[in-house]
Amino acid sequence: MINSLFMLTVIAASVVAAHAADQNTRVIIYDDVATEVSAAPASSSDLWITTGDLTRATRFVIKPQGVCRDELCFPLPKNRKAEFVSKKGTTTWFNLSAFAKLIRQPVVVDQKNGVWYFGARDAEQNGYLASLEAPNFTLPDLNGKLHSLADFRGQKVLLVTWASW
Amino acid sequence: MAQDTGGAKAAAPWITAAKPEYTALVDEKQIVTQKYGMVNVPTAVWIDEQGRIVRPNEVAFIDDRFKSFTNMESAPYIDAIRDWAANGAKSVYVLSAAESKARLKPRSDDRSRADAEFALAEYLYKQGKGADAIPHFKEAQRLDPDNWNYKRQAWALSDAERDYGTNFGKEVKKLSGRPYYQPRKLPEAKKGANDRRN
Numbered sequence: 001m002i003n004s005l006f007m008l009t010v011i012a013a014s015v016v017a018a019h020a021a022d023q024n025t026r027v028i029i030y031d032d033v034a035t036e037v038s039a040a041p042a043s044s045s046d047l048w049i050t051t052g053d054l055t056r057a058t059r060f061v062i063k064p065q066g067v068c069r070d071e072l073c074f075p076l077p078k079n080r081k082a083e084f085v086s087k088k089g090t091t092t093w094f095n096l097s098a099f100a101k102l103i104r105q106p107v108v109v110d111q112k113n114g115v116w117y118f119g120a121r122d123a124e125q126n127g128y129l130a131s132l133e134a135p136n137f138t139l140p141d142l143n144g145k146l147h148s149l150a151d152f153r154g155q156k157v158l159l160v161t162w163a164s165w
Numbered sequence: 166m167a168q169d170t171g172g173a174k175a176a177a178p179w180i181t182a183a184k185p186e187y188t189a190l191v192d193e194k195q196i197v198t199q200k201y202g203m204v205n206v207p208t209a210v211w212i213d214e215q216g217r218i219v220r221p222n223e224v225a226f227i228d229d230r231f232k233s234f235t236n237m238e239s240a241p242y243i244d245a246i247r248d249w250a251a252n253g254a255k256s257v258y259v260l261s262a263a264e265s266k267a268r269l270k271p272r273s274d275d276r277s278r279a280d281a282e283f284a285l286a287e288y289l290y291k292q293g294k295g296a297d298a299i300p301h302f303k304e305a306q307r308l309d310p311d312n313w314n315y316k317r318q319a320w321a322l323s324d325a326e327r328d329y330g331t332n333f334g335k336e337v338k339k340l341s342g343r344p345y346y347q348p349r350k351l352p353e354a355k356k357g358a359n360d361r362r363n
Contacts, residue, residue: 108304152212158212161203
């Protein structure tokens, strides 16, 4: 009897822990890849994530010169650093939704499911308008084999879209 | 390039029936629609051997099955494609860089948000949360009201009348003849003519 009670208590405690974890779990979709992260408990209109999750979900890293990915660095405005970075105990939190606004990246959220979608920045999206270089993409054929537009360099390409709907 | 949330399953019967000798791809996230700023199907882009756009987005009917709807003949466009295949950069249908740039417009903030809302909706739909996807599909449609891909795909994924209070036929009727495709602007030149105009 005592044993069963103990088991029940353990199960109940696990359920509570799992539930608490759920409340802070968010899905970030960045570059079209979905990653589960833990948001700061107070996150609601903004999305604060750990710097570890930042790198895991977006490949961005906080450096002295700014928030960087490969050669690309976005400096944070000097007087507004607290809007983006917050250190609590041993954890450093980063406000990814505020950063998206700073770099002119569309961000939309489904609060009910805790899913945040980060789209392409204006500069990325409109880059081809000056060069007329056709934006590259990689997509599967019916057999799942991937093809990139770049594979067809040296040939003319008639790109035609259609749909079954 | 099938623009289909239903993926290979939705596209396969059509591709199989067409027995294509060309490369037929499945784009279940409508990545091409987003990257090229497209608003409807069928849409075509001409890309030269160097990977440069020489005719941007335009409606591309390859037969006359929708002629009663669109009042547009396919033959002049097919002739234009043949002319390009034969004459390459010398084809009268190849646009100058200036003309291509003039036809391509930078994406508006609303379009960028619409793309994001549509992608979020598509993700939720694929997670089995079709009902939660609907407000985001609606928001994409509100932000980019001339985008028929975002309307027609969303309507096809549920009961359009029940969830969106409309359907394709009704929406086309509302336009009273206004075109809902990216227009096709072919030069009025004879096939094979060499007087390149821009």
